[in-house]
Amino acid sequence: MSLGRGERADAKARTGLGWLLGARLLLAGLSLGLAATLDRIEAPEYGSGIEGVYWTVVAAFLATIASALMVARTRNPTRFATVQVAIDVLIVTALVYFSGGRESVFTFLYALVILYGALFLDRNGVVLSAGLGAAGYGFVLFGVEVGWLPSVGGPSGTRPLPVLGAYWGFYAGALLVLGMLANTLSAELRRTGAALDRSTTDLRRLRDLHLRTVESIESGLLTTDEDGHVTSFNPEAERITGTKVRDALGRRLEELIPGAQAILETADANPSDGGPVGRERISYRNARGEELFLGMASSSLRDEGGDQVGHVVIFQDVTSVVSMERELRQSERLAAVGEMAARMAHEIRNPLASISGSVQVLQGDGGQEDPDPERARLMGIVLREVDRLNHLISDFLRYSRPAPLKMxxxxLAGLVEEIAEMSESRCDADFEVSLGLDRTVVVMADPSQLRAVIWNLWNNASEAMAEWHGERRLSARVLRIPGDATQGAGTAGRNDPCEGSAPAPTTGETAVLEIEDSGPGIEFEVQARIFEPFFTTKRDGTGLGLATVQRIVEQHGGAIEVSSQPGEGTLFRMCLRCVGSIP
Structure with missing residues (x-):
């Protein structure tokens, strides 16, 4: 949890008090060392005064301990610091008195106290500490000389009071000048430190903003050096490519995203002052094996001197956009097909009926068999092909002009069981059928058209395994899943209105029908076009079966998809809104 400005200032002040107490420890330790030296070298001159020095050092240590215990409870750090400096001046005054007065070796400690006091006190506090130091030194100097204080140690001797006054005045002025100079330097240091703190804070905020922006952007973003090695990789790039940051850093971009190097070369060949070049679209298989389309753009990455040091690459997963574009193109083709269908019905069906009728008349002329077998065979071919062409036209019209839905x-499980029973007689002995049906699932649909959808999918699965030499298993499952998995699908009746009552309220669940076979599977290139009209891989197929299935499912406000791996079978999944359940 971050601290507020007042809390940070209070914490900083308490840290300063800690340094102040540390300075007193240094003062006490230095005093103890000097006292020990004097005691060993000049003990006779100082006499009993050396004991006073030792006791003063002990008092200094005790005062430090007591002050350290009070730091956490103090409410006014500035006043506390002023009191501590005053205690230090008192300690130094006692050391000077017990070690010889004006001849004491401890007089320089006044300057030391004023110096470290100037680091923590304002100008008024420095003037006060300098005044206390001058007063304490003057009290010892004049007190011993005029007899107010007994002489307890150190060299003795008298000097005229004017000389002592001049000596004291010079020393007091030096302390004041020293304190003011130190305070000025300390204030400037504090201002510089505050400015540096503000700059550091602003820089940290800017860095955090940059990191959050890069991490939050809903596009893949990466940078490369001049050799094409990845130097940064944001979370969205990690999600799209399926590659962890630690695995992406240092790799060549062309290894990570094949085809991206050409975009970088285009950016270099068409400089635009660092701006992105035109967006390119490439197909891409990520580390998870997903087939995607990426929209990618690149621009030059430059240093502060304007020299190019690499590239910035931004990319997005536009697979859904490509899919919508395909659906739009398909819808446009279907609109043209619909316009043409009505004309074809009249222009082709009538001549076909005439041809079929004429041939049948010729076949039955005289009520006797045709003596020419070749002529009879050819007439049979004509009738058969006329029927096939008529069937093709019927499929075409059914697809382009779907009948209104009778909802x-x-x-759903009942329809699947009905189709399974109808196809049972057509299955070979080694053909295994597996049903996993939730009989409570109810959908709002046109029964006849939904039956046609299931029959078409079931028939395709059976035909796919007709010549398959491996395991032949067909599975059908009906289940319900939470949520609406049909979002974005076509709405019911978008081409023709539904007949019947208003749509039933949904349950917020999705009814799913899955028909899976263990046949040879479907190539990926074929899967991409499998719902296109007139696209077929069958020798005698029309290419309208699955296109019609998709149209009917979308009319019902549902969605259908295919999933297949060559050699591992095929799964068709149809999703419709669930409107209730059977108890």
Missing amino acids: EPVP
């Missing part, structure tokens, strides 16, 4: 609650 009603439909138990």
Whole structure:
């Protein structure tokens, strides 16, 4: 948890008090060392005064301990610091008195106290500490000389009072000048330190803002050096590529995102003062094996001198955009197909009916078999192909002009069981059918059209395994999942209105039908086009079966998708809004 400005100032003041007490310890330790030296070298001259020095040093240590215990409870750090400096002046005055007065070796400690006091006190406090130091020194100097204080140690001798006054005045002035100079330097140091703290804080905030911006941006962002090695990698880039930051740093960009190097070369060939070049789109398989499309742009990365030191690459997952563009193109084609369908019905079906009728008349002419077998065979071919062409036109019209939906609650599991029973007689002995049905799932649908969807998917799965030499297993599952998995799907009746009552309220759940086979699977390139009209891989297919399935599912406000791996089978998943359940 960060501290407020007042809390930070209070913490800083208490730290300063700690340094102040540390200075007193230094003063006491230095005094103890000098006392020991004097005691060993000049003991006869100081006599009993040396004991006073020792007791003063002990008092200094005790005062430090007592002050340290009071630091945490003090409410006014400035006043506390002033009192501590005054105690230090008193300690130095006692040391000077017990060690010889004006001849004492401890007089320099006044300057030391004034110096470290100037680091923690304001100008008034420095003047006060300098005044206390001068007063204490004058009290010892004149007190011993005029007899107010007994002489307890050190060399003795008398001097005229004017000389002592001049000596004291010079020393007091030096202390004041020293204190003011130290205080000025300390104040300037504090201002410089505060400015440095503000600059450091601003720099830290700017750095944090930069990091949060880079981490929060909903686009992949990375930088490279001049050799194309990745030097930074934001979380969104990690999510899109499926590569951890630690694995991406230091790798060549072309290894991480094949095709990106060409975009960098385009950026170098078309300089734009560091601005991004035109956006490029590339296909990409990430570390998780997902097939994506990336929209990518690059610009030069320059140092403070304007020299290029690498590249900035920004990219996004535009797979959904590509998918929507494909759907839009398909919708445009379907609109054209719909316009053409009505004309084709009249222009082609009528001649076909005439041809079929004429051939049948020729076949049955006279009520006898045609004596020419070749002629009979050819007429049979004509009738068969006319029927096939008529069937193709019917499929085409059914796809381009879907019938209005007659919506009603439909138990999804019941339709699946019905289709399974119908296809049972067509299955070989080694053909295994597995059903996993939630019989409580109910959807709002047109039963006949939904039955056509399930039949088409079931028939495709059966045909896929007809010539398959591996395991032949067909599984159908009906289940419900929480949430609406049909978001973004077509709405019911977008081409033709639904007949019947108003739509039933949904339960907030999704009904899912999965039909899976263990056949040869579907190539990825084929999966991308499998719902396109007239696209087929069957020798006699029309290419309208799955296109019609998708159209019907979207009319119901649902969605359908395919998932397949070559050699591992195929799974079709249809999602519709669940409108209730059967007890």
